[in-house]
Amino acid sequence: MSKMSSNRKDLSPKQREELLSILKNRFEKNDQRHKGFQWAQVQAKLEANPQKLWSLNEMENTGGEPDVVGYDKKTGEYIFYDCSAESPKDRRSLCYDREALDARKENKPKDNAVDVATAMGVELLTEEQYRELQTFGAFDTKTSSWIKTPEAIRKLGGAIFCDRRYNTVFTYHNGAESYYAARGFRGVLKV
Incomplete structure (x- = not known):
């Protein structure tokens, strides 16, 4: 990046x-x-x-x-x-992981969320952590964020992401190879 x-x-x-x-x-x-x-x-x-x-x-x-x-x-x-209001701006337009990036034959994104997080020394938020974040304010009201996807979903080619719309936190799914200008990822770090 x-x-x-x-x-x-x-x-x-x-x-x-x-x-x-x-x-x-x-x-x-x-x-x-x-x-x-x-x-x-x-x-x-x-x-x-x-x-x-x-x-x-x-x-x-x-x-x-x-x-x-x-x-x-x-x-x-x-x-x-x-804790940025929207998904971190310089971490958007990423597919979910390396396997998804390698599977794309054309129009590949610049990178993938899992590898970028690893390179930064952080992990993607889990759904539980994402929902906890939302108790502190309204985050991702215009964007969305990839979250750590359960292995069972990932094995089937999917990945999950969350956002906040209508004052409600939603969890959705997409093909792991998808990427959007308004979707990034949020990290967690323990010190």
């Missing part, structure tokens, strides 16, 4: 400082997503995990606007989702 960094998976001190400032501002403006959490604790986790910080930078650079939405008590990790 054009906006993704090179193979280097670390940030310069200036990039780290800029990203932490962006994340802190977003954290403070959206406290309904993480009531009771303290930024200093989140920042300490981020600074101790430079590769995860690199992944958050990839999420940010592709239009995802990542923010803390939870805490996994079992692993002691903060959970970040892409």
Whole structure:
């Protein structure tokens, strides 16, 4: 993808400082997503995990606007989702996975959602995570997002995506090789 960094998976001190400032501002403006959490604790986790910080930078650079939405008590990790109002703009027009991309004979998209997520160090949201995101606001009211597809559906050639219309979250299906200018994917990262 054009906006993704090179193979280097670390940030310069200036990039780290800029990203932490962006994340802190977003954290403070959206406290309904993480009531009771303290930024200093989140920042300490981020600074101790430079590769995860690199992944958050990839999420940010592709239009995802990542923010803390939870805490996994079992692993002691903060959970970040892409919280952009619409599906991240620089992650659209992608088919679902490599198998789907390879199956297209013509008019191939530039890439696929699963490989791009992997390269960024994130995973696609599951349907459950997508629905949880929607409890924090109205997301994907004009776009849609691929979500992690159950293996049984994928084996049959399909993939699933979600969006929000009529103040309701819908889950749909498509052939995994399909792609649309208004469909991207949202990522999840644990730090």
